Amino acid sequence: MSGRLPRDLHPVAWWTWAVGLAAGASLSTNPVWMVMLVGAATVVVLARRSDQPWARSFRLYCLLALVIVVLRVVFRIVFGGGVGDTVLVELPEIPLPGFVMGIQLFGDITLESLLAGLYDGLRLAAIVICIGAANSLANPKRLLKSLPPALYEIGTAMVIAVTMVPQLADSVRRVRRAQALRGGASGRVSRLRRVLVPVLEDAFDRSLRLAAGMDTRGYGRSGDATPRQRRLTGALMLAGLCGICLGSYLGLDQSTALPVSWGRPLLLGGLAVAIGGIVAAGRRVHRSRYRPDPWRWPELSVIACGLAVAVAAQRITQVSPTIAYPPLTAVPTLDVLALVAVAVAVLPAVLAPPPTMGLVVKS
Template sequence: MRIPRDLHPVAWWTWALGLAVGTSFTTNPFLLALLLGAITLTVLTCRSDQPWARSFRLYVWLGVVLVVVRIGFRVLLGGDVPGHVLFTLPSVALPDWVAGIDLLGPFTREELLAATYEGLRLSTLVIAVGAANALANPKRLMKSLPPALYEIGTAMTVAINVLPQLADSAARVRAAQQLRGGAEGRVRGLRRLLVPVLEDAFERSLALAAGMDARGYGRSGAATPAQRRTTGALMVAGLLGVVVGVYAFLDASAPQVLALPMLLGGTLVALAGFVSAGRRVERTRYRPDRWRPAEVVVALSGIATGAGLWAVQRWDVDVAHPGVLGVPALSPLAVVAVLVAVLPVWVAPPPLTAHSRERSREAVSVA
């Protein structure tokens, strides 16, 4: 019987980012639907009962809104995809300086499919990030960051903690208003719910930031001006090297000698800057999180999904980007690459919940 515990937050974020990277390589609706199923199954199985775990539903609704908005923009701006006309709206003439853009007009089935595919891909990206936010403890994630990224990590923790706090605040405010009674109805109920929820969520996030600042998070030790200048120069030089290397990779006309050498050199210089900056940050850790086999397998499953879908895009373009003129096809490599993402359901330990804590206390009392 596996002992309930929280998985390392970096493992969950690595898994989710691997799925997000893989999502960016395909517009196949069947593969995207499989990815959404894998993400949803993993979240429902592995999330705890903490406040941030309740935010996944908000990300799902946000994904639905993104698909609807993407289709709405396609209807509004029109397109040049020929095909079967579903309906025709009165077209609006635009001046010559916006040539190439049509407002309204005929809307075809192919345009609907193209907008749905694109919206579904963006929605899957957002839901993958929401899964990481629902599965990983944001406070433990900040504790696991390198010392050089501690100040950035504090701001990032507060930022990603807003939406989970929003879900928790909505549940508490709704329960309080039901006990208090009052005006009912969708519009009035929304007005009574929205302001207290936003106020409570931001106040709790700011309280978290103030608490971290009071405990010395991100405080740097003594450093001479020369050390600060050296660290800044290493950071800027590393960033420039990475930018030049990525540009050389993306631009086929750029000299290839600038691609890999500049990317590797910029990465090494940036790492040196991180190490130099990390030496000035004074902090202690109480019970640091350890990487165990479960964390390694969960992280590798997300990386394998991203790498597998990249291979599908490179060697089987018709499966990765099927178009809108025919039924999308699947391949064994694509299906296996997506199904690997479900490994955390069986590999990750059971999450810590109120029920599991009660059972642990009962087992200790019996022993």
């Protein structure tokens, strides 16, 4: 019964769910799949976001996603309009020097080219919206408190970067309300100029105040460590990240010169080395936590939903590649597994407890 009381879900659970949806979006170019994942993320945000400033930033991420789709289609028209046979508009091609071979300006605009740009733009837009959903649902300050001790050195910078967009959205709302009360110029350009400078100034001031408050409370302090310990932990972290990046690249790109079979060992080895570096660095950082966030069945169920979407997307790419990557000349379709994955992606709207909405509720 306590799981249904108003409380804030663990921020790591929201980020894991969102990363699972983003991973599922990155493994496909099916526009129907992208739109349904975006719809699932939007439903969860509308159902479980709080009234805090960071919860109002989801609209900005949606606008950014729309801009990404439009720019991707425009770039396809300007730099690659001649792909495919179904010509929609005939435009003259601007000749370019020989050292830019492979790039053209304008030319015939084909249906296949527009669809390719739209599919690519939708995939990137879906990833942006999924990350924006996590940023709108998870409390960034509580996320910092949940980080391992070894990551406190970069925690301050991360929280300032993550809270910049929510603070910007809240500043826009407050400045626009103040400008409406004062009256003045009604033109769009004049209003933009009057709002832009106060908004940026207010967002930066609030982020700096947050950084100063976190510094006085000990965030970002690395503690005592010898130069040898610092070099050891830095080498472990760097080697682990290199292994993770190389293993992920071999797993995603099958046309590399290195053997594809090296991908999984490099990825697992990089994860093991990185975890060792985190543990080694965490031993020299001593932090106490006041009322740590609990892990209960809603957190575990939300994480399971995100991981299930990623696993289902990976399975679809292996079993039904034409569904994951539909041809430009055919109508995109979905199978039962994809529909079930979308339904699972929406479940956190029901499984997660309602947010506190400004109430102070003991966990």
